[in-house]
Amino acid sequence: MSLSQAQKKAFRSIGHHLNPVVTVSENGVSEGVLAELDRALSDHELIKVKLALAERDDRTAMLEELLAASGAERVQTIGKMALLYRKSPQANPKLSNVKRFENHHGRH
Numbered sequence: 527m528s529l530s531q532a533q534k535k536a537f538r539s540i541g542h543h544l545n546p547v548v549t550v551s552e553n554g555v556s557e558g559v560l561a562e563l564d565r566a567l568s569d570h571e572l573i574k575v576k577l578a579l580a581e582r583d584d585r586t587a588m589l590e591e592l593l594a595a596s597g598a599e600r601v602q603t604i605g606k607m608a609l610l611y612r613k614s615p616q617a618n619p620k621l622s623n624v625k626r627f628e629n630h631h632g633r634h
Contacts, residue, residue: 529599529611537572537601539610540627546576554592563596567612572601572623575608 529537547566550559566573575592577585589608593600596613611624619625 529601534601536628537609537611537624540572540623541574541601543627544572544574544609545609546574548573549576549578550588550592551578555588555595559573560592560595563592567596567598567610568614569618569621570623571614571617572609572611575610577606577608579606586607603610 543587547570548559548563563573563575575589577588579585586604589600589603592598592608593610596610596612600611601609601611603609614622617625
């Protein structure tokens with residue numbers, strides 16, 4: 527389900543305006559974090575995740591764990607923020623960031 531460069535570009539422009547909906551701290555990946563991540567991806571499809579860890583290697587490992595557990599794809603990672611995407615079969619047009627912003631592409 528690899529994203530094309532054009533899709534990634536469009537998702538990055540949408541993601542620029544999003545706030546993180548899931549934050550993972552030093553406590554690591556818990557059942558609660560995975561449940562919230564799954565709910566957020568199901569509702570919004572495209573979400574920002576904050577990885578509140580000091581070490582880059584720790585953030586990378588945690589992000590890989592989140593991607594594997596959720597079935598999501600990494601769109602972009604900048605510092606402690608990661609933009610993740612997972613297509614939802616029955617996306618709610620009012621909640622899905624992809625559906626809500628598909629015609630905006632960062633332009634006002």
